[in-house]
Amino acid sequence: MDRIDAAHPSEAALRHGFAPDLFLSDPDLIAPLTRDRTGGYTGQPVAVARPRSAAELADVVRRCRALGLGLVPQGGLTGLVGAGVSGDVDREVVVLLDRMSAVRTVDPVGFAMVVEAGCVLETAKKAADAEDMLLPITFGSQGSCRVGGVVATNAGGFNVLRYGMTRDLVLGLEVVLPDGRVWDGLRTLRKDNRGYDLKQLFVGAEGTLGIVTAVAFKLFPKPTRVETALVGLRSVEDVMTLYGRARRACSDLLSAFELMTRDGLALALEHGPDLLDPLGEACPYYVLMELSGGGAVDLSALLEVLFEEAGDLIVDGTIAQSQAQAERLWLLREAMVAAQSRSGPYYRTDVSVPLAEIPAFLHAAFARLAAELPDGRPIAYGHVGDGNIHLNVVPPASWSIEPRRDLFRAAEEVIFTTLDRFGGSISAEHGIGRSKKRAFMERVDPVTLDLLRALKSVIDPQGTMSRGRIFDL
Amino acid sequence: MDRIDAAHPSEAALRHGFAPDLFLSDPDLIAPLTRDRTGGYTGQPVAVARPRSAAELADVVRRCRALGLGLVPQGGLTGLVGAGVSGDVDREVVVLLDRMSAVRTVDPVGFAMVVEAGCVLETAKKAADAEDMLLPITFGSQGSCRVGGVVATNAGGFNVLRYGMTRDLVLGLEVVLPDGRVWDGLRTLRKDNRGYDLKQLFVGAEGTLGIVTAVAFKLFPKPTRVETALVGLRSVEDVMTLYGRARRACSDLLSAFELMTRDGLALALEHGPDLLDPLGEACPYYVLMELSGGGAVDLSALLEVLFEEAGDLIVDGTIAQSQAQAERLWLLREAMVAAQSRSGPYYRTDVSVPLAEIPAFLHAAFARLAAELPDGRPIAYGHVGDGNIHLNVVPPASWSIEPRRDLFRAAEEVIFTTLDRFGGSISAEHGIGRSKKRAFMERVDPVTLDLLRALKSVIDPQGTMSRGRIFDL
Numbered sequence: 001m002d003r004i005d006a007a008h009p010s011e012a013a014l015r016h017g018f019a020p021d022l023f024l025s026d027p028d029l030i031a032p033l034t035r036d037r038t039g040g041y042t043g044q045p046v047a048v049a050r051p052r053s054a055a056e057l058a059d060v061v062r063r064c065r066a067l068g069l070g071l072v073p074q075g076g077l078t079g080l081v082g083a084g085v086s087g088d089v090d091r092e093v094v095v096l097l098d099r100m101s102a103v104r105t106v107d108p109v110g111f112a113m114v115v116e117a118g119c120v121l122e123t124a125k126k127a128a129d130a131e132d133m134l135l136p137i138t139f140g141s142q143g144s145c146r147v148g149g150v151v152a153t154n155a156g157g158f159n160v161l162r163y164g165m166t167r168d169l170v171l172g173l174e175v176v177l178p179d180g181r182v183w184d185g186l187r188t189l190r191k192d193n194r195g196y197d198l199k200q201l202f203v204g205a206e207g208t209l210g211i212v213t214a215v216a217f218k219l220f221p222k223p224t225r226v227e228t229a230l231v232g233l234r235s236v237e238d239v240m241t242l243y244g245r246a247r248r249a250c251s252d253l254l255s256a257f258e259l260m261t262r263d264g265l266a267l268a269l270e271h272g273p274d275l276l277d278p279l280g281e282a283c284p285y286y287v288l289m290e291l292s293g294g295g296a297v298d299l300s301a302l303l304e305v306l307f308e309e310a311g312d313l314i315v316d317g318t319i320a321q322s323q324a325q326a327e328r329l330w331l332l333r334e335a336m337v338a339a340q341s342r343s344g345p346y347y348r349t350d351v352s353v354p355l356a357e358i359p360a361f362l363h364a365a366f367a368r369l370a371a372e373l374p375d376g377r378p379i380a381y382g383h384v385g386d387g388n389i390h391l392n393v394v395p396p397a398s399w400s401i402e403p404r405r406d407l408f409r410a411a412e413e414v415i416f417t418t419l420d421r422f423g424g425s426i427s428a429e430h431g432i433g434r435s436k437k438r439a440f441m442e443r444v445d446p447v448t449l450d451l452l453r454a455l456k457s458v459i460d461p462q463g464t465m466s467r468g469r470i471f472d473l
Numbered sequence: 474m475d476r477i478d479a480a481h482p483s484e485a486a487l488r489h490g491f492a493p494d495l496f497l498s499d500p501d502l503i504a505p506l507t508r509d510r511t512g513g514y515t516g517q518p519v520a521v522a523r524p525r526s527a528a529e530l531a532d533v534v535r536r537c538r539a540l541g542l543g544l545v546p547q548g549g550l551t552g553l554v555g556a557g558v559s560g561d562v563d564r565e566v567v568v569l570l571d572r573m574s575a576v577r578t579v580d581p582v583g584f585a586m587v588v589e590a591g592c593v594l595e596t597a598k599k600a601a602d603a604e605d606m607l608l609p610i611t612f613g614s615q616g617s618c619r620v621g622g623v624v625a626t627n628a629g630g631f632n633v634l635r636y637g638m639t640r641d642l643v644l645g646l647e648v649v650l651p652d653g654r655v656w657d658g659l660r661t662l663r664k665d666n667r668g669y670d671l672k673q674l675f676v677g678a679e680g681t682l683g684i685v686t687a688v689a690f691k692l693f694p695k696p697t698r699v700e701t702a703l704v705g706l707r708s709v710e711d712v713m714t715l716y717g718r719a720r721r722a723c724s725d726l727l728s729a730f731e732l733m734t735r736d737g738l739a740l741a742l743e744h745g746p747d748l749l750d751p752l753g754e755a756c757p758y759y760v761l762m763e764l765s766g767g768g769a770v771d772l773s774a775l776l777e778v779l780f781e782e783a784g785d786l787i788v789d790g791t792i793a794q795s796q797a798q799a800e801r802l803w804l805l806r807e808a809m810v811a812a813q814s815r816s817g818p819y820y821r822t823d824v825s826v827p828l829a830e831i832p833a834f835l836h837a838a839f840a841r842l843a844a845e846l847p848d849g850r851p852i853a854y855g856h857v858g859d860g861n862i863h864l865n866v867v868p869p870a871s872w873s874i875e876p877r878r879d880l881f882r883a884a885e886e887v888i889f890t891t892l893d894r895f896g897g898s899i900s901a902e903h904g905i906g907r908s909k910k911r912a913f914m915e916r917v918d919p920v921t922l923d924l925l926r927a928l929k930s931v932i933d934p935q936g937t938m939s940r941g942r943i944f945d946l
Contacts, residue, residue: 109713110828110860111720132721154666165664168641183920188827190859191629191638191901193677194913195925195943200673204666221721240582247584248605248694251726251766293724296778297770305769354661355583386663387583428664440667447656451932452668458931459924470668 010067014047014093018063022056024048024096033074033094034085040435041082045072045094052099054174054182054213060093061211061464062180069093070467073211075149076120078141080348081433083206083469084149090467097148100213103127111219112171112188117148117212124217133219136163140337148212154204156429161385162255162292163220166203172216173199178209178460188216201455206431207466209459223255223292227299228326231307231317232283236359238313239285243355243384245313246289249306253299256290258333259384267379267394268336275335278328279316287384288333290326333381340379343397347376347408351419352387352428361422365391368414375399376407388428391415412439432470441471483540487520487566491536495529497521497569506547506567507558513908514555518545518567525572527647527655527686533566534684534937535653542566543940546684548622549593551614553821554906556679556942557622563940570621573686576600584692585644585661590621590685597690606692609636613810621685627677629902634858635728635765636693639676645689646672651682651933661689674928679904680939682932696728696765700772701799704780704790705756709832711786712758716828716857718786719762722779726772729763731806732857740852740867741809748808752789760857761806763799806854813852816870820849820881824892825860825901834895838864841887848872849880861901864888885912905943914944 015023024030024047035042046069051057064071070092074084086092097118104114108131115124121135121142128135137150139157149155151173155166163169172187185199202210233239239259246254262284269275279286291299303319320326340346353361362380369378375396382389393411395404416426416439432440444452452471456463463473488496497503497520508515519542524530537544543565547557559565570591577587581604588597594608594615601608610623612630622628624646628639636642645660658672675683706712712732719727735757742748752759764772776792793799813819826834835853842851849866866884868877889899889912905913917925925944929936936946 107827107829109717111717112827154670156664156666160664164637164641167670168637177920181920183924184918185921187896189825189896189898189901190828191633191825191856191861192898193627193629193900193902193904194898195905195917195921196682196928197627197640197673197677198921198924200670201924204670209669221725244582244584249768251696251768251770252694253724253770295722295724295775297724297726297775302768302770352662352664354580354585355663356580383664388664423660423662425662425665425667427666428662429666431666432668444668445657447650447654448658448668448671451656451671451674454931455669455928458927 010069011046013067014063014069022049022051024050036077036080036082036085038080038082041085043086045086045092048094048096050096050099054176057095057176057211057213058180058182060095061176061178064093065178065180065462065464070464071095071211072466073097073148073152073207075146076141076144078145079149079153079430079433081430081435083431083433083466087468092467095211097146097213104214106131107188108133110188112216113219114186114188114214114216115147116214117146119147121145121147121150128219129222132222134222135217135219137166137169147215151203151212151215152205152207153431156383156386156388158256158383160383161257167200169218170199170203170215171218173202173212174214175202175210175212178462178464183210186214186216201459204431206433206469208456208469210465221294224294225292225297225299226326227291227303228320228329229289229303229317230278230329231287231289232279232281232315233285233287233313234283234315236285236362239287239384240355240358242287242310242313245310246306249309250291250302253291253293253297253302254289254385255292256288257385258288258381260286260288260333260336260381261379263377264336264379264381265332267339268332271339271342272335275332278318278332281316283315288329336381340392340394344395344399345401345404346395347393347411349391349415350428350430351389351391351415351424351426353419353422353424355387357422358384358387358389361418361424362389364421365415365418368418369393369411372414373407373410376411386428434469437470437472444471483542484519486540487536487542495522495524497523509550509553509555509558511553511555514558516559518559518565521567521569523569523572527649530568530649530684530686531653531655533568534649534651537566538653538935538937543937544568544684545939546570546621546625546680548619549614549617551618552622552626552903552906554903554908556904556906556939560941565940568684570619570686577687579604580661581606583661585689586692587659587661587687587689588620589687590619592620594618594620594623601692602695605695607695608690608692610639610642620688624676624685624688625678625680626904629856629859629861631729631856633856634730640673642691643672643676643688644691646675646685647687648675648683648685651935651937656683659687659689674932677904679906679942681929681942683938694767697767698765698770698772699799700764700776701793701802702762702776702790703751703802704760704762705752705754705788706758706760706786707756707788709758709835712760712857713828713831715760715783715786718783719779722782723764723775726764726766726770726775727762727858728765729761730858731761731854733759733761733806733809733854734852736850737809737852737854738805740812741805744812744815745808748805751791751802751805754789756788761802809854813865813867817868818874818877819868820866820884822864822888823901823903824862824864824888824897824899826892826895826897828860830895831857831860831862834891834897835862837894838888838891841891842866842884845887846880846883849884859901907942910943910945917944
């Protein structure tokens with residue numbers, strides 16, 4: 001804890017003149033901020049700042065810049081790529097936005113809301129819901145992640161198929177820049193073609209170009225009807241055919257289209273004694289579908305027509321007859337995700353390929369994993385409509401951490417090099433952070449890398465913000 | 474024409490070593506490229522290049538850079554802000570992409586297509602349609618504009634409400650950079666969070682950061698059912714209330730929600746002797762609505778429910794019973810737009826405000842126009858769901874060009890300063906180009922301007938691309 005010691009010269013210089021409670025000083029409060037949810041990244045910050053406003057944060061940024069300190073914004077630490085914790089060698093100040101967490105406005109005419117960066121995603125979603133509107137961003141950690149992190153990572157999730165990534169839902173931003181100025185782009189205009197769309201710079205930049213302090217989101221009418229179904233299919237080719245028919249037959253009201261394999265479902269069933277095999281017949285592939293809509297649209301009629309039209313593809317299926325049944329279907333998917341870590345660390349990917357390449361990619365990856373890593377248990381699931389597959393490898397329960405790490409390295413090599421053949425992305429949702437930087441740097445083409453470095457160098461010439469994330473300078 | 478003369482030293486140096494037919498030399502072919510559709514901008518380029526590939530264009534860019542010449546890409550010249558024609562003093566080479574106009578791929582599994590920049594928008598739309606998919610970008614000049622220009626201006630149009638701006642539909646880009654390198658970001662991945670999303674830089678940059686040579690677009694299922702209705706309302710407040718109810722009642726299947734005023738409709742009826750007043754009763758405001766969907770969705774049932782629920786708002790209304798009737802309703806809107814120019818040039822805006830501010834903005838602007846410019850006839854129409862109003866002023870038919878120009882200047886002052894009070898944008902759809910640069914520079918805040926200049930300076934340090942558009946350096 002000695003680097004938090006106020007006796008450290010730059011630490012004293014950092015605090016000088018600021019309100020004493022601007023910085024967190026209780027080591028017990030700081031400790032949980034030094035380790036991300038993967039456990040793979042830890043780091044002791046120089047200090048932890050909790051600004052009350054963009055202006056106060058701007059003062060902190062200018063001070064850090066003068067002292068040669070870096071800054072890293074920290075949200076719910078749910079990003080899983082090691083971006084949000086301080087690097088020990090980086091001399092960084094961690095910035096918590098938890099004092100800037102207000103829902104400022106919810107606009108039921110303009111279908112828009114303005115939220116501060118420290119607002120927990122679920123709180124923002126509830127505020128929209130209270131006005132009969134939907135903030136569509138939906139994923140597992142929504143109860144702990146904060147909207148600043150959601151924007152900084154361009155988060156995805158279950159509803160991307162229908163509503164797009166976070167980027168598509170951002171109407172405006174307020175950002176504290178690396179030079180300590182505040183950029184006010186916090187607008188709710190739906191169309192605005194005045195010059196370059198600067199907010200795009202900061203969405204998905206993982207904090208490397210500035211710290212987002214407030215966000216204007218696009219909202220949607222709250223769906224008043226939801227239909228959920230689980231179907232079993234013979235092949236991943238059939239899954240993709242079903243996807244194309246489902247989008248057409250359901251008038252693009254699909255809000256989720258999630259792939260599971262039999263291996264994944266079996267893993268969930270092994271670890272969840274309360275769970276039942278949902279269909280009469282075991283199938284190699286399953287799709288969990290959700291349709292949502294409002295008004296007088298008869299979603300169950302749409303599903304029935306689809307099931308009739310897709311009788312050649314669907315081996316067996318079930319449509320939830322109640323919300324409780326729908327929740328039980330989703331529970332299978334959640335249990336599968338949770339079951340992977342029951343016996344220790346496992347290898348997790350977050351990759352994407354063009355949709356038409358999903359079958360070929362999965363076949364190639366499964367074949368190589370079976371041949372080269374026969375001890376690992378490959379589990380694949382994902383947001384098929386987004387081309388986004390979580391292709392993971394679970395080691396035998398008995399393995400210690402060392403052979404597991406070797407397996408992780410080998411699995412990454414197999415999966416990423418297979419992915420390269422299909423024009424895929426090594427990071428569909430979670431970004432690069434620190435954990436994927438090496439793999440990214442190995443693959444990025446020189447023109448792209450030059451452009452990334454050019455943007456960083458002109459917006460943050462001193463390298464003040466989130467040093468060492470995404471790429472090396 | 475002497476600047477096209479091959480005897481001009483830099484013109485000879487420009488051509489040296491290239492295939493003779495790379496540059497257009499027939500003055501009759503060049504003449505129409507020197508004037509945009511507004512007629513307000515004309516300019517003689519140093520040369521007109523027609524590259525066959527990104528690599529050939531990259532050669533031209535490097536040559537221009539070496540000779541200190543600028544480049545400006547030219548599409549269908551339908552942008553209306555003077556961006557696409559060469560500036561006489563700028564020593565620019567105009568780049569036509571018409572030899573790069575192929576539809577490369579249409580992917581019915583991934584709902585994506587790859588098109589070259591010189592492809593006419595309507596050609597791309599038809600190629601998607603042939604595979605039962607929709608490229609949603611829809612506007613008046615779609616038969617002549619080219620997709621490179623659509624991307625460079627982040628074009629809007631009728632379907633933004635449902636499908637978003639062009640930016641929301643771009644999955645990938647290929648761009649020739651100002652340094653003569655080709656950036657290959659031509660991917661169809663739906664989710665890809667590897668580093669900054671560089672394609673966003675070039676969408677809406679009006680050619681100032683590079684020349685787009687190919688585009689990957691997101692596609693949608695082709696709607697198989699369309700319902701069109703025209704309703705009359707008492708006030709613009711009622712229009713906005715109807716908009717909120719319509720989005721909810723129609724399960725967000727609204728694909729157009731267009732405002733017209735009685736003055737606008739009256740102008741259309743005056744100039745179109747074949748047109749009939751569509752409703753029994755004259756109303757101060759009208760909305761032209763379109764719902765579109767597929768599968769078994771009963772859109773007419775949705776509209777009927779909406780009309781029942783909105784009985785307190787709707788004075789009178791008609792639902793098209795056939796495609797021919799729907800076309801007649803759209804004809805009223807088109808006739809209104811066309812009628813404005815029947816008696817000579819008129820003042821045209823393309824502004825946006827937050828949706829909730831539309832009524833207050835329109836009341837304030839109409840009041841000031843009536844008081845300060847009583848000779849002008851204000852006409853307002855637009856894409857209300859996008860907060861996008863075309864608030865125009867038509868001068869008396871008898872006026873000559875000089876008093877018209879004075880009126881245009883005065884109308885701009887009235888409308889833009891009113892807009893400033895409501896946090897509006899002086900350019901919702903068409904960009905800044907050259908015609909709105911002064912008004913933009915007067916309003917842009919210093920932090921935004923510094924960021925715009927920083928991006929331009931680092932991507933195009935020599936100022937090679939589309940000099941003098943959007944902002945001054």
